[in-house]
Each structure stands twice: as C-alpha cells, then as structure tokens.
Amino acid sequence: AVDIRTLRAKTGMITYDPGFVNTGCCQSDVTYIDGEKGILRYRGYDINDLAEKCEFVDVAYLLVHGKLPSREQHDEFSTNMNYHSLLHEDMRHFFDAYPDHAHPMATLSAMAVSLSTFYPELEDATLQENIDYKVTRLLSKMRTAAAFAYKKSIGHPIVYPRPDLKYCENFINMMFRTPVNSYEVDPVVAKALNKLLILHADHEQNCSASVVKMVGSAGANLYASISAGICALWGPLHGGANQHVIEMLERIITEDKGDVKRVVARAKDKNDPFRLMGVGHRVYKSYDPRAKVAKTMCKDVLEALGVSDPLVDLAQELEDAVLADDYFVERNLYPNIDFYTGLTYRAMGIPTDMFTVMFAIGRIPGWIAQWLEMREDPHGRIGRPRQIYTGHTQRPVE
Numbered sequence: 001a002v003d004i005r006t007l008r009a010k011t012g013m014i015t016y017d018p019g020f021v022n023t024g025c026c027q028s029d030v031t032y033i034d035g036e037k038g039i040l041r042y043r044g045y046d047i048n049d050l051a052e053k054c055e056f057v058d059v060a061y062l063l064v065h066g067k068l069p070s071r072e073q074h075d076e077f078s079t080n081m082n083y084h085s086l087l088h089e090d091m092r093h094f095f096d097a098y099p100d101h102a103h104p105m106a107t108l109s110a111m112a113v114s115l116s117t118f119y120p121e122l123e124d125a126t127l128q129e130n131i132d133y134k135v136t137r138l139l140s141k142m143r144t145a146a147a148f149a150y151k152k153s154i155g156h157p158i159v160y161p162r163p164d165l166k167y168c169e170n171f172i173n174m175m176f177r178t179p180v181n182s183y184e185v186d187p188v189v190a191k192a193l194n195k196l197l198i199l200h201a202d203h204e205q206n207c208s209a210s211v212v213k214m215v216g217s218a219g220a221n222l223y224a225s226i227s228a229g230i231c232a233l234w235g236p237l238h239g240g241a242n243q244h245v246i247e248m249l250e251r252i253i254t255e256d257k258g259d260v261k262r263v264v265a266r267a268k269d270k271n272d273p274f275r276l277m278g279v280g281h282r283v284y285k286s287y288d289p290r291a292k293v294a295k296t297m298c299k300d301v302l303e304a305l306g307v308s309d310p311l312v313d314l315a316q317e318l319e320d321a322v323l324a325d326d327y328f329v330e331r332n333l334y335p336n337i338d339f340y341t342g343l344t345y346r347a348m349g350i351p352t353d354m355f356t357v358m359f360a361i362g363r364i365p366g367w368i369a370q371w372l373e374m375r376e377d378p379h380g381r382i383g384r385p386r387q388i389y390t391g392h393t394q395r396p397v398e
C-alpha cells in the first residue's frame, strides 16, 4: 500500500473515489472480510464458528479485547453488564417527550448521545482506563433504552432489567413482559437473538463504522460517536434495509399480488429507482456468509417456534429469481445479511421498525472496538476527505 500522507505532502495529489470504493482509510486488526470467497472473521475467528458456539457477550468481549474471555472474564463482563443495565431515572422523561410513532432508531441515537451528559467522566479518562466499565455501560444501557423505546411506542409501562437474566434474555423480557402476563423467556428466542447479534457485531469499514470513527477522529466522545453511527445505520441502503426487506415482501403480496417477476423486472429497470432490498453488497461478490447463517437459522427458528410465515416462501422465491437472472449474476448481486434476518426477528415477535435497532445493538461492540483502535493509532489524524471543486470561479457580488 502507498502511504497517501507522504504522497500528498510531496505532490498535492487528490484521489477522486466517490463512495470510497477503493480507498483504505486505516489499518485494522479487528475484522477480516474476503468478499470474493465470502469469508468473514472477527479477530481471526470464522463467523460460522462464533455464531454456532458463542454468546453475544463473549463476541463483544472478543471484539473489544482481541481474545475470547475466560470463564472468569465472562462472568465479570456479565456482572458489569447487569450492574450498568439501569438507565438514570431522569432519562425516562426523555421517552415521554417523543411522539408514540417516533422511529426507535431516532430515539436510540438520542439516548446514546444523552448518556454523555450523565457520564462526562468518559472524556477525562484515558482510553483503556476501566475499559470494561465503559463498554458494558454502553452496551447494557443501550439495550435497556431500546426496550423502553418499544414499550413507549405501544403505550405500555416499561419493564426494568433483571439481575438474574443474561444479556439477551434480559432484553427479551423487557420487550415482552407486561404487568398482566406471566411472560417467560423462550430459550429458542434467546439463542436466536444471541446468534443474530453475533452476525451484526462488526463488519470493518462500512458506512456506520466509518461515521463512528470520523466523528471520533475529531476528538468527540464515544457516546457522541456511537450516536452518529446509529443514524448512519438507519439508512435503507445500510442497516435500515432489514426493515425495508419485510416491507418490500409485504408489498409484493398486497400490491404486486405475489408477482415476483414483476418486482425483479422493476429492480432491473434503470429508469425505476426501485432496488431489491437485502440484495447486493459493496464488498461481497459472492453469497454474504452472514446471510447463509441467517437463512438457515430463520428456517430452524420458525420451525422450533411453530411459526409459519408466507413471507419466508416468498423470500425464497425472490432469491431463486435473483440467482437465476443474468442481471444479478453479472453484477454479483446476492442476498445480504438483511434479507433473512428480519424474517427471524418477525417470528420472534420483534416489530418491524425495531429490526434496525436490533442491528444497532449488535453492532455496538464493533463500533467500540474500531473507535478504540482509531484513537490508539499513533498515526491517527482527524478524518478530512478532500474534494474536486466544480463550482464557479471567482465572481463579484452585483
């Protein structure tokens, strides 16, 4: 790789690379992707292995610390997670100020940056000082905030986190327990959530991670940086696609009367802005390895929960049509992670507008790991792309 800093200093050269398709912005030890072969590894561990054998909190620990936790480290990390699970009571009023129909990604982003007002000491501490304390506080409180946002949106009283429940179980309980039901967390749902959050946990220099790092490169605190990342993830071309996939499938049934060919034709029509949601990826030019895991688990979870969903068959029909169509084959467009995850969240009872929130909760460890790596990089500088100016030359005000 050419060191662009030296080049620029010597020649004043500016690379023009819209969308940063070929621009490397850092060196990183966190996540490895081979887009041609469909490989994804966190800290050297294959995503299939991690999804099969680990809990989400262990993968969070792995991303931040670079190694899987020992039994004692796992217990301590989980204890910290419980210790930090409550939101400051004053933060409860924030939820009341939003309209019931507020999108929970907006609320989540606001809650992330609001945490910095309650814990300003983060800015004074050295980066690695009490690192688990900071990480678990963010992870745990954001999960609580997400569940509170949901309860607020349906007009139900909030449910507080419980110290006897693990990370994923706690979230599910806060989502679905009410004062009038005797909800018990289904282990099938808890296992599925662990797996889904692991699939979301990091994906190197994607749009939201780049935003988190860009904001952090200016010296902004971790909460502010994560808040910005949540906003980026919300976009339909990024994590927001999981919500849009389900909405697209629903529209295929209601508006297109199940006519998959018509929808595929629209996606290929260059005069139509419509795109198949959950299809295509900047880096993967073969099947997204996360989508493979998500597809298998979707079928397993639905079967275990005894749920039958016509959208699953429709999704398969759409995938078959994509894989058999020259337009998609020539462009290496395959289902991505968002194609099947929403179907599983739906079977678990998670409402559609919470899908991207789930993605955000899963992605927080990756954002933190990359933010820390960026801040510790001795070559790190403020992120500041250049431009090719195409506007007016100087002109007088008349």
Ligand code: ACO
Pocket (backbone or CB within 6 Å): 019, 206, 236, 237, 238, 239, 241, 267, 268, 274, 275, 276, 277, 278, 279, 280, 281, 282, 283, 331, 333, 336, 337, 338
């Ligand atoms: N439907 C139809 N055509 C598509 C699609 C799609 N979903 N995705 C890409 N294409 C076409 C483009 O029109 C383009 O065609 P052209 O070469 O004839 O102009 C070609 O494939 C390349 O697409 P780009 O937009 O240049 O690819 P890019 O890497 O910039 O975008 C992206 C990647 C944003 C993911 C894109 O594939 C897309 O919009 N997909 C749908 C949204 C989605 O699922 N996003 C989630 C991605 S995963 C994640 O972020 C968590």
